[in-house]
Amino acid sequence: MASDAGKSKAKRLKQQLEALAAAGVLDLPRVDRQTLQAPIVSAGMPVPTGPAAEIAETILLSRRDALEILSQEVAACRRCEALACARTHTVFGVGPTNARICFLGEAPGADEDASGLPFVGRAGQLLTKIIESCRLTREQVYILNVLKCRPPNNRPPLPEEVANCRGYFAGQLEIIAPEYICCLGTSAAHALLQTTEAIGKLRKRWFTHQSAQVICTYHPSYLLRNPAAKREVWDDMKMLMAQMGVDL
Ligand code: URA
DSSP states (O other), X not given: OOOHHHHHHHHHHHHHHHHHHHXXXXXXXXXXXXXXXXXXXXXXXXXXXXXXXXXXXXXHHHHHHHHHHHHHHHHHOOSSXXXXXXXXXXXXXXXXXXXXXXXXXXXXXXXXXXXXXXXXXXXXXXXXXXXXXXTOOGGGSEEEXXXXXXXXXXXXXXXXXXXXXXXXXXXXXXXHOXXXXXXESHXXXXXXXXXXXXXXXXXXXXXXXXXXXXXXXXXXXXXXXXXXXXXXXXXHHHHHHHHHTOOO
């Protein structure tokens, strides 16, 4: 017997596939990870042609459609009635659908609630600097939060709010299928890894979520309050970049 969670996931998948079929996507071909992760067009590179490029393009479009369907569900969500009443925008996530790495934060703050985009306030500016120190750009990474609505006074998410949003952030990660996930802070690490271990104990270790390798570090907001911890985050980023094969 399938569990209730399994049934509702299957129902959602069926609805997504029906929506994809209505949009003309009748078939989701299987390809190897290298083809899947290959960017279709990188800046300054010739546009690839041929069957592999066509397959990769089909998959990217399908991922985009699947994320669009999920983001529409999020925009209409009222599972946490208090958060839904107070929000200006839901904040779904942003980045390429074939990103190698996803950065998972906690929840939108005031700037994110106002704009509908993740990590655009002071913590977001610091996250941009961290990403750029890793010789990456924001445009190359996917950024999302555990919660899609702003909690009042930026308090940490409640367990029932995380449970209500789990299908959304887990769904995004399932669709994007990144190679790496970087959990920013306690809430993200606890929600993704379903642990209560302290963030200090979760650092400097590798975990897995689906097919992704997961690393945990301090949240940029914590760094704004404790700049001395930037050194530890830099150590975490070096560990991550070494694993990703990015030369710093
Ligand atoms: N903090 C988060 O965790 N996420 C944001 O989007 C902004 C601040």
